[in-house]
Amino acid sequence: MDKYKKTLIKIxxxxxxxxxxxxxxxxxxxxxxxxxxxxxxxxxxxxxxxRFYYTPGLARHSSYDSILVGSSVAAAFKPQAFAEHMxxxxxxxxxxxxxxxxxALVTEIALESDNDVNxxxxxxxxxxxxxPADQYHDGDIPLYxxxxxxxxxxxxxxxxxxxxxxxxxxxxxxxxxGSTPSVENAFGRPWDVIFKExxxxxxxxxxxxxxxxxxxxSGVDGVQNARRNLDENLAPLVQAYPEVSFKFIFPPxxxxxxxxxxxxxxxxxxxxxxxxxxxxxxxxxxxxxxxxLGMEEVVANLYHYADVVHFPDPVGERLVALMAQGKYRxxxxxxxxxxxxxAALVQNFNYxxxxxxxxxxxxxxxxxxxxxxxxxxxxxxxxxLAGSNxxxxxxxxxxxxxxxxxxxxxxxxPAGEAQSYIAVLDGADVVLxxxxxxxxxxxxxxxxxxxxxxxxTGYLSIGGVDYSIYGTGFNLVVYDKLQGCVVDSxxxxxxxxxxxxxxxxxxx
Amino acid sequence: MLFNSYIFxxxxxxxxxxxxxxxxxxxxQVGKAWLLxxxxxxxxxxxxxxxxxxxASIVLNYLMNRLITRMQSxxxxxxxxxxxxxxxxxxxxxxxxxxxxxxxxxxxFGTGFVLRRLVIPLGISFFTFQQLSYIIDSYRGxxxxxxxxxxxxxxxxxxxxxxxxxxxxxxxxPQFADPSKKRLNAENFTKGLTAFAFGLGKKVLMxxxxxxxxxxGFASVGMLNTTEALLVVLCYTLQIYFDFSGYCDxxxxxxxxxxxxxxxxxxxxxxxxxxxxxxxxxxRTLTRFFTRYLYIPLGGNRKGEARTYINIFVVFLVxxxxxxxxxxxxxxxxxxxxxxxxxxxxxxxxNRLHAGLRWLLTFGFINFAWIYFRAESIGAxxxxxxxxxxxxxxxxxxxxxxxxxxxxxxxANRLLSxxxxxxxxxxxxxxxxxxxxxxxxxxxxxxxxxxxxxxxYKPSTGIALVTAVLLVWCLFSFSDVSIFLYxxx
Numbered sequence: 003m004d005k006y007k008k009t010l011i012k013i014x015x016x017x018x019x020x021x022x023x024x025x026x027x028x029x030x031x032x033x034x035x036x037x038x039x040x041x042x043x044x045x046x047x048x049x050x051x052x053r054f055y056y057t058p059g060l061a062r063h064s065s066y067d068s069i070l071v072g073s074s075v076a077a078a079f080k081p082q083a084f085a086e087h088m089x090x091x092x093x094x095x096x097x098x099x100x101x102x103x104x105x106a107l108v109t110e111i112a113l114e115s116d117n118d119v120n121x122x123x124x125x126x127x128x129x130x131x132x133x134p135a136d137q138y139h140d141g142d143i144p145l146y147x148x149x150x151x152x153x154x155x156x157x158x159x160x161x162x163x164x165x166x167x168x169x170x171x172x173x174x175x176x177x178x179x180g181s182t183p184s185v186e187n188a189f190g191r192p193w194d195v196i197f198k199e200x201x202x203x204x205x206x207x208x209x210x211x212x213x214x215x216x217x218x219x220s221g222v223d224g225v226q227n228a229r230r231n232l233d234e235n236l237a238p239l240v241q242a243y244p245e246v247s248f249k250f251i252f253p254p255x256x257x258x259x260x261x262x263x264x265x266x267x268x269x270x271x272x273x274x275x276x277x278x279x280x281x282x283x284x285x286x287x288x289x290x291x292x293x294x295l296g297m298e299e300v301v302a303n304l305y306h307y308a309d310v311v312h313f314p315d316p317v318g319e320r321l322v323a324l325m326a327q328g329k330y331r332x333x334x335x336x337x338x339x340x341x342x343x344x345a346a347l348v349q350n351f352n353y354x355x356x357x358x359x360x361x362x363x364x365x366x367x368x369x370x371x372x373x374x375x376x377x378x379x380x381x382x383x384x385x386x387l388a389g390s391n392x393x394x395x396x397x398x399x400x401x402x403x404x405x406x407x408x409x410x411x412x413x414x415x416p417a418g419e420a421q422s423y424i425a426v427l428d429g430a431d432v433v434l435x436x437x438x439x440x441x442x443x444x445x446x447x448x449x450x451x452x453x454x455x456x457x458x459t460g461y462l463s464i465g466g467v468d469y470s471i472y473g474t475g476f477n478l479v480v481y482d483k484l485q486g487c488v489v490d491s492x493x494x495x496x497x498x499x500x501x502x503x504x505x506x507x508x509x510x
Numbered sequence: 511m512l513f514n515s516y517i518f519x520x521x522x523x524x525x526x527x528x529x530x531x532x533x534x535x536x537x538x539q540v541g542k543a544w545l546l547x548x549x550x551x552x553x554x555x556x557x558x559x560x561x562x563x564x565x566a567s568i569v570l571n572y573l574m575n576r577l578i579t580r581m582q583s584x585x586x587x588x589x590x591x592x593x594x595x596x597x598x599x600x601x602x603x604x605x606x607x608x609x610x611x612x613x614x615x616x617x618x619f620g621t622g623f624v625l626r627r628l629v630i631p632l633g634i635s636f637f638t639f640q641q642l643s644y645i646i647d648s649y650r651g652x653x654x655x656x657x658x659x660x661x662x663x664x665x666x667x668x669x670x671x672x673x674x675x676x677x678x679x680x681x682x683x684p685q686f687a688d689p690s691k692k693r694l695n696a697e698n699f700t701k702g703l704t705a706f707a708f709g710l711g712k713k714v715l716m717x718x719x720x721x722x723x724x725x726x727g728f729a730s731v732g733m734l735n736t737t738e739a740l741l742v743v744l745c746y747t748l749q750i751y752f753d754f755s756g757y758c759d760x761x762x763x764x765x766x767x768x769x770x771x772x773x774x775x776x777x778x779x780x781x782x783x784x785x786x787x788x789x790x791x792x793x794r795t796l797t798r799f800f801t802r803y804l805y806i807p808l809g810g811n812r813k814g815e816a817r818t819y820i821n822i823f824v825v826f827l828v829x830x831x832x833x834x835x836x837x838x839x840x841x842x843x844x845x846x847x848x849x850x851x852x853x854x855x856x857x858x859x860x861n862r863l864h865a866g867l868r869w870l871l872t873f874g875f876i877n878f879a880w881i882y883f884r885a886e887s888i889g890a891x892x893x894x895x896x897x898x899x900x901x902x903x904x905x906x907x908x909x910x911x912x913x914x915x916x917x918x919x920x921x922a923n924r925l926l927s928x929x930x931x932x933x934x935x936x937x938x939x940x941x942x943x944x945x946x947x948x949x950x951x952x953x954x955x956x957x958x959x960x961x962x963x964x965x966x967y968k969p970s971t972g973i974a975l976v977t978a979v980l981l982v983w984c985l986f987s988f989s990d991v992s993i994f995l996y997x998x999x
Binding site for chain 2: 004005006007008009010012013014015016017020021024052055141142144156157158160161162163164165166167168170171174177178
């Protein structure tokens with residue numbers, strides 16, 4: 003045999019050996035669970051930023067009797083809530099920014115798995131209802147992990163990043179004594195979530211201006227897309243599995259987003275999208291629909307949101323409990339009325355609660371004297387919760403005492419250093435004023451429970467919602483009895499200048 | 511279809527080779543037909559609608575050639591030649607230059623002609639020029655009577671179809687007719703596979719990685735400091751060489767596997783000591799085309815010094831425009847044209863300079879000109895130059911450094927950190943970038959280019975190992991894992 007043939011054979015043999023070794027290692031460890039469930043004894047990483055790589059594998063190889071699919075909004079729904087209120091063992095298979103086609107794809111994987119799935123929860127975000135019916139995601143998804151085509155597994159098995167970062171990462175984590183996280187923990191919110199009005203409004207401003215955002219509908223034929231999503235992705239799925247109960251959830255998207263829809267002239271289109279999908283779904287015998295968009299106590303309170311769409315786990319749990327009771331369920335008889343109520347809520351809502359205006363004057367104040375002026379002008383209307391947030395002792399600046407003294411606060415406060423300060427002012431009455439001491443829980447605001455932390459953290463909650471923005475200094479939460487809601491949350495600086503801020507962690 | 515794709519390496523290439531050599535045993539025409547069919551699949555895989563364009567182009571040019579060769583009168587042949595050139599250039603203009611032309615009309619005259627925003631058929635500049643050379647040679651009576659299959663295979667032979675080298679009919683058709691090239695040849699195949707592996711390595715392991723840094727830099731010119739701007743320009747200089755020459759090396763390698771010698775397109779161009787030398791080493795087949803079919807017909811150097819300079823400058827302007835429909839490319843061509851003229855005019859004085867200084871001047875100029883080639887606009891290129899001249903040296907942005915932190919390097923660092931307590935990347939974050947760029951510069955200046963490697967090829971276990979590792983490493987680099995960061999917060 004000549005030298006060239008020998009070299010050729012050597013090249014082929016070495017290449018084949020390397021291929022088998024590396025691809026074999028990936029298949030054996032299987033960091034994305036494409037072929038098998040996590041192996042005992044190995045410590046896997048389930049990374050939320052790449053959750054769309056893990057979702058299909060986990061849907062195939064986990065044990066459950068029900069599944070929840072949806073976008074990042076759906077991450078507020080937890081298996082414990084379904085277990086507690088419905089007695090279900092629910093698997094979370096959410097994929098950030100996923101469209102209805104993706105929901106259908108993941109659901110189909112789950113229904114074709116070895117699990118005996120009896121209930122499917124599909125969370126249909128309003129913002130993605132009108133997205134193209136032939137797209138899976140706001141970005142690419144690794145379809146080779148979603149389908150059963152063995153040929154395109156090359157992208158998984160012959161992938162340097164899977165080999166080194168993920169399969170290698172599993173071995174390294176195992177060697178370090180790590181463990182595989184639960185899906186629930188791994189697929190929890192991947193971000194450092196703060197649910198505050200200021201965050202929601204900041205997000206609103208971004209969404210209104212940034213191209214490609216959730217409020218950019220340029221070039222989108224939403225109604226047509228929504229109909230296609232129903233006809234091509236959702237209805238065929240429901241019809242293909244008549245023994246399975248499909249529960250479609252229309253989650254409570256914030257009023258800031260809904261206001262954005264109106265500002266963009268898209269709200270009526272969104273209503274049409276909803277009408278088309280709801281009517282279609284209710285025509286399917288094994289489908290139910292739950293409509294939380296009109297749930298004013300959630301959508302109108304922007305302290306329930308981390309941005310224009312994402313609400314926290316307690317809200318998710320509450321929704322599951324309501325669904326279990328059959329509440330907020332749409333029927334063929336009531337859905338049009340519910341949609342009309344929702345439209346009326348959005349169209350008639352007083353948005354000055356968020357942005358300030360004649361009806362909500364405190365929001366227009368940009369320093370402490372102006373805020374106190376606004377409160378003092380109609381003091382009976384407001385309840386003010388105050389709480390200090392300073393590490394260690396602090397001295398109340400005279401100018402702050404002077405200003406707050408105008409509405410009755412800090413008049414009796416001893417001069418000098420204080421460890422912490424909390425107070426509740428209801429109209430002209432100082433209901434509570436305390437330096438140091440214990441935490442306080444009381445019914446003080448329109449019959450709602452409120453809680454104040456006396457340890458100097460600034461925690462101020464009303465009705466179980468934490469309204470403080472945790473500025474260093476004094477935090478003030480203003481409840482407007484006329485509007486029936488919190489209209490402002492500010493921080494007052496500990497320094498001599500009585501500046502106020504509505505930014506999170508102001509002055510920190 | 512891309513050379514650097516799973517389908518090409520794992521399915522298409524083995525199938526094309528096996529089919530060609532097996533069918534050649536039956537009948538060479540069937541083998542060639544198979545190769546033509548595979549080449550058309552290769553092309554249509556990008557976008558099937560352009561399949562019709564290339565087929566129509568081939569049929570039209572072939573028929574026009576037949577008409578030209580049969581035409582007796584010289585005027586008739588000239589008329590047919592002009593008609594064919596007009597059709598070819600018209601199609602090229604329509605797809606590649608229409609928007610550029612109309613955009614400029616709109617800008618100058620304030621008109622509102624609608625831009626078509628057409629997707630340019632891949633390789634249209636290459637296959638158009640290839641067929642132009644054929645038609646012109648046909649008019650000159652330099653083309654034998656090829657049959658349709660030979661002609662179509664000459665145009666579509668997939669290794670050179672979409673990115674060159676720009677081959678001439680007399681380089682390719684006779685090789686396919688050569689009986690000694692019909693059977694699998696272990697020597698050619700081994701050399702070809704090695705050339706392919708090195709080309710693939712240049713493209714996948716160098717150009718595609720360094721290119722991410724260049725992309726980042728050119729997308730964020732406004733925020734660059736001088737250090738970053740220098741690195742970004744160098745990255746693009748390396749990227750375009752490794753990308754284009756890597757592709758040509760792969761073409762050469764695949765050609766060799768089929769026993770077809772394709773012309774050398776790059777001969778270590780960054781080793782050049784002058785711009786004139788650079789153009790003898792960079793994209794040689796394009797330079798050859800322009801010399802034969804533009805420079806010489808314009809009069810070349812036969813009509814005096816001034817006309818020679820004009821001709822050279824025109825060639826560079828056209829070359830700039832050939833590279834892309836934008837004023838940035840025209841300016842890039844003009845810069846190289848001017849540099850070539852100066853080089854020619856002051857050659858004696860220039861050659862007296864120290865070789866190191868000449869290399870530095872040449873390499874510096876090439877880098878500088880690439881800024882205008884790569885930038886989105888002349889304004890963006892000027893801004894990059896401003897960034898370079900501002901001498902505002904500073905730290906390199908982590909976004910740029912992260913490009914070079916490859917999975918293997920990250921894993922090695924994690925292992926070091928875990929078991930030896932040394933976080934090397936934490937201490938020297940720029941280390942992967944420095945190593946990558948240093949290797950790139952070493953490779954372009956000191957390592958054998960692929961053609962030299964093929965010529966000096968000695969079969970051994972060492973070269974087998976390098977080839978196999980490169981192939982597998984590249985194959986594992988075709989796909990990655992993309993992180994989806996939810997930016998709506």
